[in-house]
Amino acid sequence: MTNTQTEENYLKAIYSLSLEETKGVSTNSIAKAMDTKASSVTDMVKKLAQKKLVDHIKYQGVTLTPTGQSIALNIIRKHRLWEYFLVEKLDFPWDEVHEIAEQLEHVSSKALTNRLDQFLGHPKKDPHGDPIPDVHGNVVISKDIRLSDLAKASTGIITGVLDSSKAFLNFLADNNLKLGSKIAVADIYDFDQSMVVLIDEKEKTILSNQVTKNLNINTND
Amino acid sequence: MTNTQTEENYLKAIYSLSLEETKGVSTNSIAKAMDTKASSVTDMVKKLAQKKLVDHIKYQGVTLTPTGQSIALNIIRKHRLWEYFLVEKLDFPWDEVHEIAEQLEHVSSKALTNRLDQFLGHPKKDPHGDPIPDVHGNVVISKDIRLSDLAKASTGIITGVLDSSKAFLNFLADNNLKLGSKIAVADIYDFDQSMVVLIDEKEKTILSNQVTKNLNINTND
DNA sequence: ATAAATTTTTAGACTAGCCTAAAAAATATA
DNA sequence: TATATTTTTTAGGCTAGTCTAAAAATTTAT
Numbered sequence: 321m322t323n324t325q326t327e328e329n330y331l332k333a334i335y336s337l338s339l340e341e342t343k344g345v346s347t348n349s350i351a352k353a354m355d356t357k358a359s360s361v362t363d364m365v366k367k368l369a370q371k372k373l374v375d376h377i378k379y380q381g382v383t384l385t386p387t388g389q390s391i392a393l394n395i396i397r398k399h400r401l402w403e404y405f406l407v408e409k410l411d412f413p414w415d416e417v418h419e420i421a422e423q424l425e426h427v428s429s430k431a432l433t434n435r436l437d438q439f440l441g442h443p444k445k446d447p448h449g450d451p452i453p454d455v456h457g458n459v460v461i462s463k464d465i466r467l468s469d470l471a472k473a474s475t476g477i478i479t480g481v482l483d484s485s486k487a488f489l490n491f492l493a494d495n496n497l498k499l500g501s502k503i504a505v506a507d508i509y510d511f512d513q514s515m516v517v518l519i520d521e522k523e524k525t526i527l528s529n530q531v532t533k534n535l536n537i538n539t540n541d
Numbered sequence: 542m543t544n545t546q547t548e549e550n551y552l553k554a555i556y557s558l559s560l561e562e563t564k565g566v567s568t569n570s571i572a573k574a575m576d577t578k579a580s581s582v583t584d585m586v587k588k589l590a591q592k593k594l595v596d597h598i599k600y601q602g603v604t605l606t607p608t609g610q611s612i613a614l615n616i617i618r619k620h621r622l623w624e625y626f627l628v629e630k631l632d633f634p635w636d637e638v639h640e641i642a643e644q645l646e647h648v649s650s651k652a653l654t655n656r657l658d659q660f661l662g663h664p665k666k667d668p669h670g671d672p673i674p675d676v677h678g679n680v681v682i683s684k685d686i687r688l689s690d691l692a693k694a695s696t697g698i699i700t701g702v703l704d705s706s707k708a709f710l711n712f713l714a715d716n717n718l719k720l721g722s723k724i725a726v727a728d729i730y731d732f733d734q735s736m737v738v739l740i741d742e743k744e745k746t747i748l749s750n751q752v753t754k755n756l757n758i759n760t761n762d
Numbered sequence: 763a764t765a766a767a768t769t770t771t772t773a774g775a776c777t778a779g780c781c782t783a784a785a786a787a788a789t790a791t792a
Numbered sequence: 793t794a795t796a797t798t799t800t801t802t803a804g805g806c807t808a809g810t811c812t813a814a815a816a817a818t819t820t821a822t
Binding site: 346347348358359361362363378379 | 768769770771772773
Binding site: 406409410411412416419420423424426427428429431432435436439 | 627630631632633637640641644645647648649650652653656657660
């Protein structure tokens, strides 16, 4: 009942793809996600099906069994806990941690994962704003809100824009506002709802309500 | 110029064995260390020789090339840094960390190793008292001393006994003094050189000079 | 509804790392 | 020094995971 790193990576990919699909996940989409060939996927899916980690009907798609899903969620839990560790404890920039976490996520000790979780103070979200599954595989899904709806002193991460005009995107770039940027609301002016925000713990800027209404934010809960 | 985990483990084993051998390391001893068969070792040694990580003369032994040695030392560095992390930050007992570090040592990011080293405060020794190679692969070898020679307020780890009589060993067992136990010298009485020590951060005990003269200690430097 | 295009699977082959059994070399013993 | 023992290597084969090329099934388009 132990799985190779490759098997774990397949399960993780199938899990992620199944979030965007109502039906089973296609062989081709897995191949794309794993950067491999469809024939290799067929082979591996056969193996995972034999281990009862996925269900597979030929030429239809693949779905995770409850066991397969719980393994996938455990890998994701570890991945996100390590990302949090790398950013919060080792001061890595948030956009450099994914590759490293891809390796750390396969370290198998349950005790390690749980002690790490405790050491980090049971974080709810990783540095990209993605929720960290708990030890039972439960994931809290939190909807994005507009930056304009974020309260004073709260923090969050930019996850999208509602206005995709060239002008707006240029404004964002000029002010170092990127997908993934961390936003802390320092103050809100009553008279026009403009916000004083701290971007990525560095630059303090004032954003008009016109701007804050058009930014999607993933809060840290 | 990237190596598999298996290759890394062979290099590590060859390095450790070469410390106890003046000549080249024998195929059989590697097989024993790696828990595999001699024929498998021959295969792998051939591969490592081709990669110029070891020198090999048929039927004579194996030695690491400078490149091979520096890779081995880097793995050992990572192993010991992670062990230190697990014990000091995650509160693992010192005798439970080896297996976990065996996995963590293969995570390949140089940035990770160096940031971890910094986060831990550049420790000189791991929880077992083994020296941690620096980023250039330099290892500080420190000779053991007698517990009786340890100064007040210093700490160290029990690495051996000079008196192996049944009576002495029983005394040690009764007082929770084991190989690897962490000893902190709380006080030394002038009149008989007896020591007040804290064992494994738990029990405070008085040890006579007769006892402390017969315990080898690896200091934290 | 039939042909064309796409997706998926099968067939056969490759590498890494391991194995057993047998051959070759080195070492120990008589 | 010749023989016996031990060590090491070779030969050939196995599994996991990958690949290419071709066949089979499905979907799309005419």
